[in-house]
Amino acid sequence: MGYIHGYSEREAERLSDQAAILRPFLHRDLRFPAGSRVLEPGCGSGRQSLALLEDNPGIHLTCLDVDAGQLDLARERLAGWERSLRFVHGDLGRDPLTGEVFDHAFVCFLLEHLKRPEAALARLRGMLREGGSLTLIEGDHGSFRFQPETLASRAVWDALVAEQRRLGCDPMIGRRLRGLMSAAGFSEVSVAPILIHADAGDPLLREGFMRRIICPMVDGVRARAVAGGFDARLWERGIEDLLAADSGDGSCYYLFFEAVGTKGTHGEPG
Structure with a gap:
């Protein structure tokens, strides 16, 4: 995994802002039944994990990440939720949870940083029970x-x-996402776009998206690009010039995609 943005304090701040700003869009319909065993690979410092726990009372969440420092931050962020979750340090591609089975998996902003997303999806399918689901954003x-x-x-x-x-x-x-999930053997795959559009009609969203998500994300690769x-x-x-989109008649839009697929029951495709 090559996390291009690194783990600086500024990047941690950007990710916190991103999670808060995008939560109403990314978690609007995401619900798991109480008692579900949910796996979150690439949990980072727990920003999406907190939304999962707050919006889905009674789930049992396993937070997996390859970076021990990020897991330490997640433990701090999720203090008080210990009965509902556990943390696992490991790489999804190296069997850190061999033999365990989950009802659902939730993956957000992870595949774009993997050189072999197909392998990760195949691994995730193997970790789900028959009839279990995978949600990708x-x-x-x-x-x-x-x-x-x-x-x-x-x-x-472009840089x-x-x-x-x-x-x-x-x-x-x-x-x-649809092709990747289908190739990995998931069935009943559905994909829905999540549009972020911001202009002067919603100045808070515009400011948040451009100044607190996009510009810090771009500027985070400055040294690499200049070198x-x-x-x-x-x-x-x-x-x-990017910042100018957050003033006057400036506007922006960006598409995220949410894909959901099911591991077919025995004898069925997927």
């Missing part, structure tokens, strides 16, 4: 549009996309 950087748009602002956004691809990952993976030859002055101009 991923973004599609190719869907992001904003105005005003300049050559500089588009260039820094983020290029850096992620250079790591062997797919920043446009949201558009591939690779991106002009530093053009970078400064690009970030400044």
Whole structure:
């Protein structure tokens, strides 16, 4: 896994802001029955985990992450929920939970950072009971549009996309979810777009999305991009121009995708 954004304090702040701003969109219909055993791979510092626990009383949540430091932060964030969850340090692709079976799995913003998402999905299917479900939420950087748009602002956004691809990952993976899940053997796959559109009619959402999610995310790859030859002055101009979408008649939109699939019962496809 190549987490392009790193684990700096600024990135931790951005992820906290992102979870809070996007929660009404990403968790609006996400419900699991009480008593369900739910696996959350790539839980990070527990921002999505908290929403899962608050919105789904009575579930038993297993939080899995490859980074021990992130799990320590998750323990702090989720203090008081100990009876409802546990933490596992490990890599999804290396059998950290061999032999365990879950009713549901929830994966948010993980596949885009994996070089082999197909293998991760196959592994997840093997960890679900028959009839269990997998919910995926991923973004599609190719869907992001904003105005005003300049050559500089588009260039820094494209640089983020290029850096992620250079790591062997797919920043446009949201558009591939149905095919990936079907290839992994899931049945009854459904995919729904989650549109974030913000303009002067919702200035709080616009400010949050552009200034607290998008711009810090882009600026997080500045050093990598400049080291690779991106002009530093053009970078400064690009970030400044991106911020202009959060004023006046500025606007932006971005598509996330939610995919849900089922592990078929014995003898059935999937």
